Amino acid sequence: MPVLLLDLDGVLNPFAASSCPDDYQERVLFEGEGAERYCVAHGAWISELAAAGELWWATGWGEDANELYLPLLGVKPLPVVRLPPxxxxxxxxxxxxxxxxxxxxxxxxxxxxxxxxxxxxDQRTAPTLLVSIDPAIGWTRADVDLVLDWVARLPH
Structure with a gap:
């Protein structure tokens, strides 16, 4: 089963957009900081990826991604890659x-x-896909479909 790694800021939260994009909402999740952006439709996309592979958070948010962000999307917690503080x-x-x-x-x-x-x-022998997201736009359906198509083409 492939491992699918998902960042949060710049991907689910298009922080570089000049204003809150259509279909997004904003909510303050960290006291004393600005609002985080989220799109409820991403919950279904996360579920699709979780059904296609072993989906992990790869974000500096750590467990906060599960505790603060995923409840906004109605998604169950994901395992978290342990990153430096x-x-x-x-x-x-x-x-x-x-x-x-x-x-x-x-x-x-x-x-x-x-x-x-x-x-x-580039140096891995196992199939590897890097999906680059524009932090001013955020995650799109085309990005999800790219990963799902890649998974479907993997040897079984």
Whole structure:
């Protein structure tokens, strides 16, 4: 079963958009910080990915992604890749993700694929898909379909 890795900020939360995009809502989740953006339709997309592979959070939110964000979408908690304490350099996601993925096929959905992440993907022998998200737009249905089509083409 492939491992599917999902970032939150810049992917589900299009923080770089100049205003709240259509179909999104905003809610303050962290006291003293700005509002986070979320789209309720993403709950169904997350469920689709969870049915297609082993879906993990790969986000600096850690368990807060399950406790604060997923309830807005009506989705059950996901396993969490253990990342360094925030703030951390984005390339430090790579060793933690590698430890979770091992030698299984992996698709990684993120808004900040670093050179270290691309090198990791290129050097793997298992099928690997990096899905780059524009943080001003966020996750789209086409991104979900790309991953689902990739999973469907994996050897069984």
């Amino acid at each position: 925030a703030p951390f350099a984005p390339e430090l996601k790579v060793p933690a993700i590698d430890a979770v993925v091992g030698d299984r096929p992996a698709a990684w959905i993120d808004d900040n694929h670093t050179p270290a992440g691309r090198q990791w993907a």
